[in-house]
Amino acid sequence: MRAAYVSSLQPDAPLSGLTVGELPFSVPDGWVPVAVRASSLNQHDIWSLRGVGLPADRLPMILGCDAAGVDPDGRAVLVYPVVQDKADPRGYSLFSERHPGTLAEQVAAPRENLLPIPDGVSFAEAACLPTAWLTAYHMLVTRGRAADAGAILVQGAGGGVATAAVAIGVALGKKVYATSREQWKRDRISELGAVAVEPGGRLPERVDVVIESVGEPTFEHSMKCAAPGARIVVCGATGGHLARVDLRRVFAMQLEILGSSMGTPGELGELLEMCASGRIRPVIDSRYPFAEAAKAFARLSSGELFGKVVLEH
Incomplete structure (x- = not known):
């Protein structure tokens, strides 16, 4: 499976620890695979590349918290990024902290973390939200x-x-x-x-x-x-x-x-409905094909963006 992942921790030059390549894919018991159609980048990804909250013994770690795609039933779904996690002091973790992230061809997630994407909301728009x-x-x-x-x-x-x-x-x-x-x-x-x-x-x-x-x-x-x-x-x-x-x-x-940190699945559903009704439209700075993930990260790191950077498959 093609993925963008942390191959080494580089506190002073984070992008030098980014690799785009093949990694194995597995689905934990009770989880489901999602074929990713779009994902978006966050500063959380840069912090992960620096090693903040991501120790070396978890490498290689696939980056990304946000993804929209298709579940095994063929439904368009948005992945809620918070996973209940008793091993984490917060009681939860985000994708790419303890579980492989969303910057890949597929992501495994608990079924309860999948929200249906309403008509009128694109994969790219949905991927900006989580x-x-x-x-x-x-x-x-x-x-x-x-x-x-x-x-x-x-x-x-x-x-x-x-x-x-x-x-x-x-x-x-x-x-x-x-x-x-x-x-x-x-x-x-x-x-x-x-x-x-x-x-x-x-x-x-x-x-x-x-x-x-x-x-x-x-x-x-x-x-x-x-x-x-x-x-x-x-x-x-x-x-x-x-x-x-x-x-x-x-x-x-x-x-x-x-x-304040993150939000609830119910709030994410409310955001999706606001998008579907046209009350809001996620502000997308730029879109890149997945093959150009390194360019997308360079854009995120430049500080010259306005809105979200999106990767599309």
Whole structure:
């Protein structure tokens, strides 16, 4: 089976540990094979290549958390990326952490992890949803309680989660502000229906929800933009994890700082229905045939993308 996998851990040059080649395929008892039609890349894949959360004794490890394809009954399905795992301290793991990932011709998954793809949603669109878009949806709807919010701030739009949060926030009918360092990305933010802001820029109003995936460079700005009782929801720290927090502002403004990771199968189903109804369309930066997986990873690593990078079979 052809697959994109981690052949060696390279903390300082992660792409040098990426190999595209043949690996054996097996299906654990109680699981089913899915013929992959499309998959999408995530920063999680880059961290895996660096060896974060992936020890050397698990190599070679097929990369990828997200896949859409066809099950043994011929149904178009989306693979939910979370596997219950008693061996992991979290109680779960993602594909490519303990079980082979989705960047391959086939992936094995528990049958309960397969969601039917509605008519009108392509394999490529569906493959964007399970990690980045699900994370953004869970941050906004569940952790951030966006239903009670007037305005939302998304830090660092351009990457998968932040761009998804912009699109979902707009679809929910909220006033969305989003930051980016680059003018062309701010132009794309405006095209999605949000208000583009330079990093650290003053907003015309305070917001009720902040979506934080950047961390150290933006967290002070997130705190200053938060309205009384606002929720600052954190799913990552791509810019650094040692953010300064003014505790006086936290208690004076009664702010909530909430961690968030992934989402539920039910939420993923809700995202699929939003796609099918046309309320949202996953933002795809670029598509590559599977044979050009190395080019797709180079694109992901460039930092010049806006939305998701998709591999198609």
